[in-house]
Amino acid sequence: MHPRRDRILTGFSIIALFAFLYWARGNASEYQVRLMNNCAIFVTLAISYNLINGICGQFSLEPNAFVAIGAYTSALLTMSPAEKQLSFIIEPLIWPLSVISVPFWISLLAAGWVTAFLAFLMGFPVFRVRGDYLAIVTLGFGEVVRVVANNLQSVTNGPLGLKGLAPYTNLWWSFGFMVFSLFFIWRLTHSSFGRAMKAIREDEVAAEAMGIRSFRYKMMAFTISGFFEGVAGGLLAHLITTISPTLFTFFLTFNLLIIVVVGGLGSITGSVISSVLFVIGGEVLRAVEEPFSIGSFRVPGVPGMRMVVFSLILIAVMIFARKGIMGRGELSWERLLHFLRAWR
Amino acid sequence: MVAFFSAEHLTMRFDGLTALDDFSLELKEGDLVGLIGPNGAGKTTAFNLITGNLHPTLGSVFFQGKEITGLKPNRIARRGIARTFQNIRLFQDLPVIENVMISYHGRLRSSFLDAVLRTPLYNREERGMREGAFSLLEKVRLSEAANDKAGSLSYGQQRRLEIARALATNPRLLLLDEPAAGMNPQETRELMDFILRVKGDFGLTVLLIEHDMRVVMGICQRIKVLDYGAAIAEGTPQEIQNDPKVITAYLGEADLA
Numbered sequence: 001m002h003p004r005r006d007r008i009l010t011g012f013s014i015i016a017l018f019a020f021l022y023w024a025r026g027n028a029s030e031y032q033v034r035l036m037n038n039c040a041i042f043v044t045l046a047i048s049y050n051l052i053n054g055i056c057g058q059f060s061l062e063p064n065a066f067v068a069i070g071a072y073t074s075a076l077l078t079m080s081p082a083e084k085q086l087s088f089i090i091e092p093l094i095w096p097l098s099v100i101s102v103p104f105w106i107s108l109l110a111a112g113w114v115t116a117f118l119a120f121l122m123g124f125p126v127f128r129v130r131g132d133y134l135a136i137v138t139l140g141f142g143e144v145v146r147v148v149a150n151n152l153q154s155v156t157n158g159p160l161g162l163k164g165l166a167p168y169t170n171l172w173w174s175f176g177f178m179v180f181s182l183f184f185i186w187r188l189t190h191s192s193f194g195r196a197m198k199a200i201r202e203d204e205v206a207a208e209a210m211g212i213r214s215f216r217y218k219m220m221a222f223t224i225s226g227f228f229e230g231v232a233g234g235l236l237a238h239l240i241t242t243i244s245p246t247l248f249t250f251f252l253t254f255n256l257l258i259i260v261v262v263g264g265l266g267s268i269t270g271s272v273i274s275s276v277l278f279v280i281g282g283e284v285l286r287a288v289e290e291p292f293s294i295g296s297f298r299v300p301g302v303p304g305m306r307m308v309v310f311s312l313i314l315i316a317v318m319i320f321a322r323k324g325i326m327g328r329g330e331l332s333w334e335r336l337l338h339f340l341r342a343w344r
Numbered sequence: 345m346v347a348f349f350s351a352e353h354l355t356m357r358f359d360g361l362t363a364l365d366d367f368s369l370e371l372k373e374g375d376l377v378g379l380i381g382p383n384g385a386g387k388t389t390a391f392n393l394i395t396g397n398l399h400p401t402l403g404s405v406f407f408q409g410k411e412i413t414g415l416k417p418n419r420i421a422r423r424g425i426a427r428t429f430q431n432i433r434l435f436q437d438l439p440v441i442e443n444v445m446i447s448y449h450g451r452l453r454s455s456f457l458d459a460v461l462r463t464p465l466y467n468r469e470e471r472g473m474r475e476g477a478f479s480l481l482e483k484v485r486l487s488e489a490a491n492d493k494a495g496s497l498s499y500g501q502q503r504r505l506e507i508a509r510a511l512a513t514n515p516r517l518l519l520l521d522e523p524a525a526g527m528n529p530q531e532t533r534e535l536m537d538f539i540l541r542v543k544g545d546f547g548l549t550v551l552l553i554e555h556d557m558r559v560v561m562g563i564c565q566r567i568k569v570l571d572y573g574a575a576i577a578e579g580t581p582q583e584i585q586n587d588p589k590v591i592t593a594y595l596g597e598a599d600l601a
Contacts, residue, residue: 184460191459192449192470195438199446202435209395209429211421211450211513220456328437 040174048228054266057201068248070233077107115230161244270326354403381570426515436495447512
């Protein structure tokens, strides 16, 4: 245990990361920058999803709802009144949303707080049930949010979605917020509150008998996870600049679930590694969809082949590393240095 | 003068089955009372009713002059009633020391923001929890395994860890559900000494369920016997050993026909 050394190493890595981002801003291609932004946002989403699913052990399926709420909140707040008037052609946007326009950072904060508040409200019915029932109830909420987004024409512009958002999200925003959420969730997990959440995961009856208010800590994990996912949703909206209900289907939750399970449910560093592999891997695997030839035999490109290969990789991970890449452990400097020394 | 602890007319029905029928028990501070009876007599049901894991169909529970019937288990735990479980329920995947530290969480004054920011208050409390947990582990001779996973401990060690974890909640009343189950005679003897020592050190009142008659007869001041959900006898170990109803419950009626 070398807390001081670890802190210095972490500090240096963060400085190195931002130095790299500074360099990347001028030198990386637009495509590479986009990928990096995606990585940062997915890391944020995965670690916050992991808080409720992996740390607190409450298997829930709602992140698409949280991301959607955050994305819409933030987008509606940054669009100028003129843009809103142009976009909402079927039904006009309700007052006061129609006249509000705030700076990006305020819209992100609002996205976080609105999502956290709705998560808090959602928590009351949701945590009356456990296990499989919890999964189904949260899945239902995810669908409800998507259906509302599709039909609440005067707020969300329905299936048309919101287009032409300003591309505010850059590397500083996405990585800055990623580092903040890593810091927050890491510190929370490695505190007495994190222990209480893990106790609930391990055995809720025993945790209650030891004086742990299980409902309260489930709510806490859910609400905090809602806050971070909401802000990440706002970042996502201003990265892709167009949002519509089809973006926030169960598929998004499903991808995040794959990320946290492959990374290791309950492992923060596992979620980070797995998110990066997921985003980068998804792009690398595009190669398998290109037409290629073996000798004189020509294979035409198959769209969707990527997902087939992806599934095979997933199956392999689940066979050979059933608890995911990191299990419940964390990648520490101790382990990393040990590993490097062994290599020399 | 109100009783330290009293359960009054507790009745628990699951649909048609009456698991516990009109169970009453009064404890004075410092008592060490045993609850015995054949399998399925309702002993664990009585524990679950006292600790809030089940809500009684009828009856009420009073502790230190206040009614605690129907409160959530975590509230009852924070009021000062701790328990162990018949089938050990540790936080298997967490280190031994954290299992004990979790019991201190209910008394934490820091908010979660204090915890994230690691404010002086939080750091002090965290240190206090760790030190307290460690000294409890020393008492149950588990301090050397402090950083091992709870699930990797031997059976006897797990039982001791469960007691340490219950003690960390700072209870006034300790409920032990078959603490000697699965222990060999040597371990059982140690456990009896341990219970008596802990009871003295912490000024506890103890109610224990136990099948091992050496334990019950050896350390309990009073014994209550349950059979088919109903209390059939109560008295000193001596009285219980000679009570014909108890002998019948355990050994069956002599066939006189």
